[in-house]
Amino acid sequence: MAxxxxxxxxxxxxxxxxxxxxxxxxxxxxxxxxxxxGVLQGRPMNxxxxxxxxxxxxxxxxxxxxxxxxxxxxFASSNVGKSIFCIQCAEEIARHTGEEVDYIDCELSEMxxxxxxxxxxxxxxxxxxxxxxxxELSAELIVDGNIEEAILQSIEQAAESGVRxxxxxxxxxxxxxxxxxxxxxxxxxxxxxxxxxxxxxLIVIAHTPKRDGRQPITQYDLAGSSKxxxxxxxxxxxGKSVKDPEIRYVKQVKVRTGAELYGSDNVLIYRLIQTxxxxxxxxxxFGKEYEHLKENNSVTEMEDIQEIxxxxxxxxxxxxxxxxTGMTSTTVHRRIKKAKKIGLVDENNxxxxxxxxxxxxxxxxxxxxxx
Numbered sequence: 585m586a587x588x589x590x591x592x593x594x595x596x597x598x599x600x601x602x603x604x605x606x607x608x609x610x611x612x613x614x615x616x617x618x619x620x621x622g623v624l625q626g627r628p629m630n631x632x633x634x635x636x637x638x639x640x641x642x643x644x645x646x647x648x649x650x651x652x653x654x655x656x657x658x659f660a661s662s663n664v665g666k667s668i669f670c671i672q673c674a675e676e677i678a679r680h681t682g683e684e685v686d687y688i689d690c691e692l693s694e695m696x697x698x699x700x701x702x703x704x705x706x707x708x709x710x711x712x713x714x715x716x717x718x719x720e721l722s723a724e725l726i727v728d729g730n731i732e733e734a735i736l737q738s739i740e741q742a743a744e745s746g747v748r749x750x751x752x753x754x755x756x757x758x759x760x761x762x763x764x765x766x767x768x769x770x771x772x773x774x775x776x777x778x779x780x781x782x783x784x785x786l787i788v789i790a791h792t793p794k795r796d797g798r799q800p801i802t803q804y805d806l807a808g809s810s811k812x813x814x815x816x817x818x819x820x821x822x823g824k825s826v827k828d829p830e831i832r833y834v835k836q837v838k839v840r841t842g843a844e845l846y847g848s849d850n851v852l853i854y855r856l857i858q859t860x861x862x863x864x865x866x867x868x869x870f871g872k873e874y875e876h877l878k879e880n881n882s883v884t885e886m887e888d889i890q891e892i893x894x895x896x897x898x899x900x901x902x903x904x905x906x907x908x909t910g911m912t913s914t915t916v917h918r919r920i921k922k923a924k925k926i927g928l929v930d931e932n933n934x935x936x937x938x939x940x941x942x943x944x945x946x947x948x949x950x951x952x953x954x955x
Contacts, residue, residue, distance in 0.1 A: 616631065616634065616635055618631075642654075643681075644841075644842075645673070645676060645680060645681075646673045646676055646677070647845075647846075647852065648845050649673070649818075649820055649834070649836065649845075649846070650673060650677070650785070650787060650818075651785075651817070651818065651840075651841045652748075652785045653779070653783060653784075653785055654779075654785060654786075654817035654840065654841065655772075655775060655776065655786045655788070655815070655816050655817050655818075656785075656786070656788070656817060656818040656819070656820060657755070657787075657788050657790050657806060657812075657813070657816045657818070657819050657820070658670055658787060658788070658789050658790070658820045658821075658822070659790040659792050659805070659807070659819070659820075659821055659822075660791075660792060660821060660822035660823065660824075661791070661792050661793075661794065661795065661824070662791065664822050664823070664824050665822065665856050665865065666754075666789050666791075666822060667691055667753055667789065668700065668856065668863055668864065668865065669822060669832075669834070669865050670687075670751055670789050671751075672864050672865055673787070674687050674716055674749075674751045674787075675712055675713065675716055677749055678712075678715045678716040678749075679713050681749075682715065683715065683748060683749060684715045684716075684746075684747050684748075684749070685715065685716050685717070685747075685749040685750075685751070686717050686718075686742055686747050686749065686751070687717065687719065687750075687751045687753070688719050688720075688735065688738075688739070688750065688751065688752045689718055689719065689720050690721060690753055690754060690756075691753045691789075697718075700863040701861055701862060701863065702861045703860060703861035706860075706861075707861075708860040708861040709861040710860070710861050710862035719738075721734075721735075732759060732771065735752070735758055736758070736774060736775075736778070739752075739778060739784075740778060740782075743778065743781075743782035744782070748782070748783060748784055748785060749785050750784060750785070750786050750787070751787045751788075751789070752786070752787070752788045752789065753789040754788070754789040754790055754791065755788050755789065755790035755791070755807075755808065755812075756790075756791070758771065758775075758788065759771040759772075759808070768808060768812045769811055769815070772812065772815035772816075773815070775788075775815070788816075790806055790807060790808070792805045792806060792807050792821075793805070793807050793910065794908060794909060796909070796910045796911050796912070797826065797877060797878040797910070798877055800873050800874070801821040801835065801837060801873075802821075802837055803819050803821075803837040805821065805837075806819065816838065817838075817841070818836070818838055818839055818841075819836070819837040819838035820834060820835070820836060820837070821834070821835050821836075821837045822834050823851075823873070823876060825853075825876035826877065826878050827875070827876060828855075830855050830856050830857065831853065831854070831855055831856075831868075832853075832854045832855075832856055832865060833851040833852065833854070833871065833873060833876050834846065834851060834852040834854065834865075835847060835848060835851040835852070835873060848872065848873040848874070849873075850870050850871075850872070851870065851871055851872065851873050851876075852870065853867075853868045853869045853870065853871045854868060855868050885919070885922070888909070888911065888915075888919050889922060889923045889928065891909060892905055892909070892916060892919050892920060892923065893923060893928055893929065893935045895908060896920075896929065896933055896934065897935045902916050902917060902920070920933060
């Protein structure tokens with residue numbers, strides 16, 4: 585009886601998963617695994633660099649402003665065009681990557697969208713790529729009114745289905761207690777965990793309080809707890825130019841990957857326009873931030889004083905005025921001191937009633953009648 589010859593086990597398996605190679609790969613994988621010490625993960629410094637070399641270099645989008653795999657915050661004052669700019673970025677990413685991009689919109693209504701992307705006169709409209717999807721809140725599906733939890737769970741559910749790009753408009757809905765340091769920290773840690781678990785790229789839109797238009801925008805102008813910005817990998821600010829009401833400038837206020845491309849000396853200059861139903865930021869040039877700020881001269885000083893007098897007339901304190909105008913308390917004190925010197929405010933910080941020309945004309949006549 586002929587004896588059967590057995591093939592080596594490796595011949596029964598594809599070369600890619602031959603036992604010896606598989607064992608070597610598994611050993612290398614185990615070798616690269618970080619050590620666990622409590623909640624910390626550690627490995628030799630060279631090990632971290634070796635691990636990074638196994639991963640592709642992250643792609644960047646929108647002139648290098650957005651880097652894949654990062655949490656980015658985009659912020660500006662009201663009515664500057666944050667949502668318009670971010671929808672434009674979302675569209676660019678969708679077109680360039682071919683991947684689904686989800687825009688979670690807690691700001692705009694359908695009518696706002698129509699105003700921005702359909703020309704009211706001609707009916708011309710802008711068509712977005714099919715892989716750019718917009719989502720809005722379904723209030724009836726939110727349990728116990730916890731919007732923050734509902735949105736985070738929805739992002740995770742979409743991530744589990746394969747979505748990797750998310751825009752969230754805006755931070756107020758994601759973190760209702762953003763002013764509180766502890767709440768902001770807890771929320772951002774959950775966001776970071778989502779990013780790391782699913783390899784997400786998250787762009788969050790936020791506000792900035794009213795600010796002094798003479799000062800450059802910094803990362804500390806982001807509304808909410810001062811701790812918030814430390815949890816974002818990148819920060820993008822949008823400013824409104826004093827040169828023209830339609831001119832905007834975009835600058836990087838925080839960068840984690842690569843070099844800073846658009847700091848105060850090299851901001852991106854755009855014009856906010858609508859063409860054929862498409863409201864968007866049209867790139868104009870590069871420039872310097874100071875060219876688009878208010879000048880600190882006698883004219884702007886008097887404008888400040890008039891604004892402060894109006895707020896003093898509403899019984900607002902110096903601190904409240906500083907918060908309302910974006911000036912520092914020191915600047916408000918200085919402007920009030922100047923107002924007192926020129927007779928616009930009394931010693932009790934009350935506006936001095938101004939005598940109009942009509943009242944001047946009536947006074948002599950009244951005096952004659954009295955005499």
